[in-house]
Amino acid sequence: MSKNLRYKALIILAVILGCVYLIAGLPKSKDELMANLRNNIKLGLDLKGGSHLICQIQVQDAFKAEANATIERLKPALTKAGVAYGSMETNDPRTLADAEKIEIYIKGVPIDKTGPFRQAVTDNATQWTLSGVNATDYRLNVKTTEAIQLRKDTVQRAIDTIEKRINGLGLAESTVQQRGRAEADSEVMVQMPGVDDPARVKQLLSTAAVLELAEVKSGPHASREAAMQSGGGMLPLNSRLVPASGRGGEASGSYYVVSRIPVVTGRDLRNARPSRDEFGKWETDFTLSQEAARRFGQYTESNVGNRMAIILDGQVRTAPTIQSRIDDSGRITGAGTEAEAADLSLVLKSGSLPAGLKYLQETTVGPSLGADSIRQGFQAGAAGLIAVVLVMLLYYKGAGVNATAALLLNALILIAAVVYFDAVLTLPGIAGVILTIGMAVDSNVLIFELIREELRGGKGIAAAIDAGFGRAFLTIIDTHVTTVVSCAFLFIFGSGPVKGFAVTLVIGLVANLFTAVWVSRVLFDWSIERNPRMESLSI
Numbered sequence: 396m397s398k399n400l401r402y403k404a405l406i407i408l409a410v411i412l413g414c415v416y417l418i419a420g421l422p423k424s425k426d427e428l429m430a431n432l433r434n435n436i437k438l439g440l441d442l443k444g445g446s447h448l449i450c451q452i453q454v455q456d457a458f459k460a461e462a463n464a465t466i467e468r469l470k471p472a473l474t475k476a477g478v479a480y481g482s483m484e485t486n487d488p489r490t491l492a493d494a495e496k497i498e499i500y501i502k503g504v505p506i507d508k509t510g511p512f513r514q515a516v517t518d519n520a521t522q523w524t525l526s527g528v529n530a531t532d533y534r535l536n537v538k539t540t541e542a543i544q545l546r547k548d549t550v551q552r553a554i555d556t557i558e559k560r561i562n563g564l565g566l567a568e569s570t571v572q573q574r575g576r577a578e579a580d581s582e583v584m585v586q587m588p589g590v591d592d593p594a595r596v597k598q599l600l601s602t603a604a605v606l607e608l609a610e611v612k613s614g615p616h617a618s619r620e621a622a623m624q625s626g627g628g629m630l631p632l633n634s635r636l637v638p639a640s641g642r643g644g645e646a647s648g649s650y651y652v653v654s655r656i657p658v659v660t661g662r663d664l665r666n667a668r669p670s671r672d673e674f675g676k677w678e679t680d681f682t683l684s685q686e687a688a689r690r691f692g693q694y695t696e697s698n699v700g701n702r703m704a705i706i707l708d709g710q711v712r713t714a715p716t717i718q719s720r721i722d723d724s725g726r727i728t729g730a731g732t733e734a735e736a737a738d739l740s741l742v743l744k745s746g747s748l749p750a751g752l753k754y755l756q757e758t759t760v761g762p763s764l765g766a767d768s769i770r771q772g773f774q775a776g777a778a779g780l781i782a783v784v785l786v787m788l789l790y791y792k793g794a795g796v797n798a799t800a801a802l803l804l805n806a807l808i809l810i811a812a813v814v815y816f817d818a819v820l821t822l823p824g825i826a827g828v829i830l831t832i833g834m835a836v837d838s839n840v841l842i843f844e845l846i847r848e849e850l851r852g853g854k855g856i857a858a859a860i861d862a863g864f865g866r867a868f869l870t871i872i873d874t875h876v877t878t879v880v881s882c883a884f885l886f887i888f889g890s891g892p893v894k895g896f897a898v899t900l901v902i903g904l905v906a907n908l909f910t911a912v913w914v915s916r917v918l919f920d921w922s923i924e925r926n927p928r929m930e931s932l933s934i
Contacts, residue, residue, distance in 0.1 A: 400924060403917045410909075411804065414811035435814045438588060439821030439895065442769050445588040446596065449574060449756035452581040455494040456750035457549040458537070459485070462497050465520050465535070469501075472519045476511045480504050481531075491581060495542040499523065499535035506530055550581055552749045557585065557600055570819075582755065588819070600752055607657035608691070608725065611702035611714055614651035615639060622650040640710035651711050653704045658694045663687030665723075669736035672726075677736040680726045688723035696720040772825040779829055780806075783836050791843050793933025797918040798839040801910040805835050808906035813899070823896035831903025834878070838911035842867040843934055856932045860919050868912060875904045 418435055422428035462485040473480060481503020488496050499520075504512050512533075516525050522541040526534050537545070550573060558571040574582040587596060612634050616622035622636055623629065630636060630652060639649045667681040683691055695703075695717050704714045705725070783802070787795035809828060813820055846863030854862065878900070885897040923929060 397924060400917065400920055403913075404921070407804075407914055407917065411807065414807045417811040417814045418807075436810065437817070437819045438769070439586075439819045439824070442772075442820065442822060442825075443588040445586065445759075447756075447758040448585040448587075448597070448754060450583050450585065450600070451491070451753045451755050452550055452553045452583060453751040453753055454491055454546050454549050454581050455488045455497075457545060458488065458494045458497040458542075460749070461522070461537070461545060462499055465523065466499060468519045469516065472515045473512065476508075476515045478504065478508045478512045478515060480512075494546065495537065495539075497537055500528075500532070501535070502532045504531050504533060546581070549749045550583075553752075554583055556749075557583065560600060561585065561587065561596070597754065597757075607704075607706040608659045609657040609704050609706060610654040610694075610698065611704050612652040612654065614653075614714070615649035616651070617649060619650055622652055625652070637704065637706055637709065637711050640707070640712050651704055651714060653706070653711075657706070658703070659683060659687045659691050663691075669733060670726075677733050678726050679736050680724065683723045683725075685723075692720055692722040772822060776825065776829050776832070780832060783832060787836065787839070791934055793922075794843055794846075794919075797915050798836070798843070800918060801839065801915045802832065802835050804914055805831065805903065805906045805910040808909070809899070809903045812902045812906070818898060819895065820899075821895040823893065824899040827896045827899030828903065830900055831907065834875075834904060835907045835911055837874075838867070838871050838907055839915065841870060842911065842915065846932070846934060850932065850934075856929055857923055859932070860916075860923070864912065864916050871908070871912060875908060878904060 418432065419428055420431040420435070422431055466483055466485065469483065480501055483499065483501045485497065485499050488494055513525065516523070516533075516535070520535060522538055522545075523535040524538055526536065528534050554571055554573060558569075561569045561571060569588070570584070570586040572584055574584045585596075585600075612631055613625050614622065616625060619636065633655045634652050635655050637651050637653050639651065663683050663686075665682045665684045667679055670678055670680045672678050699717050699719060702714050702716050704711045706712070780802070784795075784799050787798045789795070791798065806828070809831060812818075813824075818824075842863055845866050846859050849859035849862045850856070852859075882897040882901045886894050889897065
């Protein structure tokens with residue numbers, strides 16, 4: 396074997412060994428081999444079974460939160476500027492279509508304070524447009540550009556949070572993506588292969604996980620009315636009324652009066668994890684960031700003997716008495732099981748959702764249906780492969796062996812690439828593999844027919860092979876490039892399964908350039924080198 400041909404053979408061997416290693420690893424037993432194949436070749440929801448959720452992000456919640464935050468900024472700013480006012484409130488858009496219609500109403504501003512009032516609003520509500528209703532009343536509307544950006548950011552933040560929570564459950568093959576092409580679309584598709592009971596996942600996603608640690612002004616009170624009466628019929632300044640959750644030792648139906656401004660929030664968390672207390676009950680421990688720990692330490696040191704409420708999603712989970720200075724840690728009690736404590740730690744670590752979720756569609760695919768899809772898909776692929784191999788062997792004789800070897804190597808490279816890129820194989824992906832077989836055969840047919848044409852023209856075997864591959868190369872490149880362009884449009888504008896089909900087909904086309912043009916040529920050259928006096932080519 397010539398030195399050049401030896402190098403080419405070594406490259407082909409290295410590719411084969413590399414692909415086998417990616418797919419199967421280095422198993423020591425048959426069981427380990429099967430386990431490696433199951434772990435490396437990841438199956439999509441339609442093949443493995445699982446759950447498919449379509450949820451709608453309630454973007455109007457984010458607009459309400461932005462309006463409330465703006466009000467909280469304006470109140471001290473107006474007080475500092477010496478501007479009195481009668482009331483400041485916002486409307487309540489209840490649907491997605493009304494989200495941008497959010498408004499803030501400020502009433503009773505003295506006429507002689509118009510200048511300082513407008514200046515305070517300009518400095519502290521830059522995303523809003525101020526307009527006068529009458530001489531003393533004003534209205535704030537969110538700017539169009541800011542509304543578009545807020546909607547877009549809310550959707551993206553919600554997708555990121557959902558993805559973190561799903562991945563935190565160990566569902567590495569899950570898919571979370573926006574449904575629709577418009578940036579303003581608020582629907583999200585969640586696919587979870589292997590999950591046939593999505594109830595826990597829905598509960599996990601629906602938890603807002605807004606954590607606050609706030610000073611307790613008074614409580615617990617038996618009812619809302621009792622809490623109001625304790626302050627003479629009104630709440631103390633900068634305070635709010637929060638119900639107890641009925642867990643962690645707090646009686647359901649009771650109320651606490653707590654500080655409006657929390658000492659720390661969920662954004663200050665560095666970590667959270669499930670654990671057991673001294674009595675063996677499950678709880679969730681959390682650790683604060685360095686800056687929050689400094690702030691929390693100063694607060695607890697100066698409030699020893701006072702109570703502090705741990706508020707989760709607007710409900711008091713527990714309100715312990717501060718015994719000593721606490722720097723960077725705390726715990727949330729009341730978890731019934733380990734899974735509940737683990738879920739709470741997960742949602743705390745992933746962050747709170749910027750808006751609520753509404754479930755529009757839920758589909759569950761059983762594993763037996765997925766197994767049927769795998770079996771039928773591979774049966775179709777095997778039937779097509781066998782038919783193609785038989786035709787190639789009968790029609791092109793010895794050259795058909797070259798085509799078959801190139802075809803098998805193409806499939807091996809394709810599967811190895813899917814494993815390497817950590818892609819998920821779906822039923823449309825299997826369709827892409829089958830179509831790749833057709834494209835590979837098409838390339839070999841083109842090359843073989845051109846070689847036949849050159850032989851009929853009187854050229855020698857080596858010259859005919861060289862001319863056939865040379866003439867076919869540009870045509871193969873042209874057909875492959877046009878198909879790749881089509882796949883690019885499918886990937887950009889298609890949904891998840893369509894994208895899987897496009898990715899699989901592109902990988903197969905790239906592999907086909909290597910196998911049909913390069914590997915097949917090496918096999919022809921090897922045959923000629925073995926028999927330099929070859930008088931006829933089996934083609």
